[in-house]
Amino acid sequence: MSSKDSKKGNRKDNKKQSDKRIDKKPNGRDYIAIIKELLIGLLVANGMAALSGLIGVYISLTLSVVVLILSCIPIAILSGVYSIRLITLFIFTAMLGISVSYLAVEHNVLASGKIIEGIPVNMAPQHQDAVAFVFTDATVRSEYMGEIMYTDDEDGSISYIFTYAVPLVSPDWTEDKPVPAWAVFVETVRYTSDRTSPPSLLFNTDFKVAVATEEDDSYDAIEDACEKHGLISNENARVLRLAYSIEDEIYKVVSMLKGLVIGFNVVWIIIFWIMAWRINVDDYATKESDSQTSQKFDT
Incomplete structure (x- = not known):
């Protein structure tokens, strides 16, 4: 076989192999x-x-x-x-x-934290290690509400975060007495017009248990309530969220x-x-x- 014929044969073989590679499906x-x-x-x-x-x-x-x-x-x-x-x-x-x-x-x-039951709300500051309370006389005073608003744009879209705080006190509490506990609620909305109105509706007045919370902006909302309504907060006041039961929270x-x-x-x-x-x-x-x-x- 001549050199010319050999080259032609090689080109045909290469072309066949190329065609096979082109016809091959994406297998990877x-x-x-x-x-x-x-x-x-x-x-x-x-x-x-x-x-x-x-x-x-x-x-x-x-x-x-x-x-x-x-x-x-x-x-x-x-x-x-x-x-x-x-x-x-x-x-x-x-x-x-x-x-x-x-x-x-x-x-x-x-599940395993300390739950204090059957005490008046005025004793809440004495139990800093408690994770939840079942009070005998606590009432929500939403007319003394404080609030703070921040924006969050981490995900590329702006959200508005409202933190509300209201006194959690005994029925005979008056404005000149320190607030022993605060109930807080955080609401996140896409537009300010979407916020609950009035915000007092967010607080469950039929709550059975108050659970300790550490919301970031709670103290700013509490400070706003004190400045707005001339209130005094107990230096050891507990910050709580209202719930139906511990089991429900778990x-x-x-x-x-x-x-x-x-x-x-x-x-x-x-x-x-x-x-x-x-x-x-x-x-x-x-x-x-x-x-x-x-x-x-x-x-």
């Missing part, structure tokens, strides 16, 4: 490997979230956050892979872990925890498959480009 990675990586990611994220929750409950919430963040560093180094999927997994793990830790601590406080926390875990896992699965699909598309585009380049050289 093995689906078993994709599912395996997905399951490992879910195991790591949920495992770290559970661990941080336990640390938060039995040791410290701050320590749980520190451990959660620091644990991502050695995992990244050992894996040796700095892909967008890995970065997304670490962000997902941190967000889930911190949220689970916070809710786990709140659940533990409500149920709310558990529901939030379940919804959070399920929601985060669903989001991770969706994001993972989108990224895997994009990798397949990119791999196919690269192969097609290589095939076209090979055809040009063959011709």
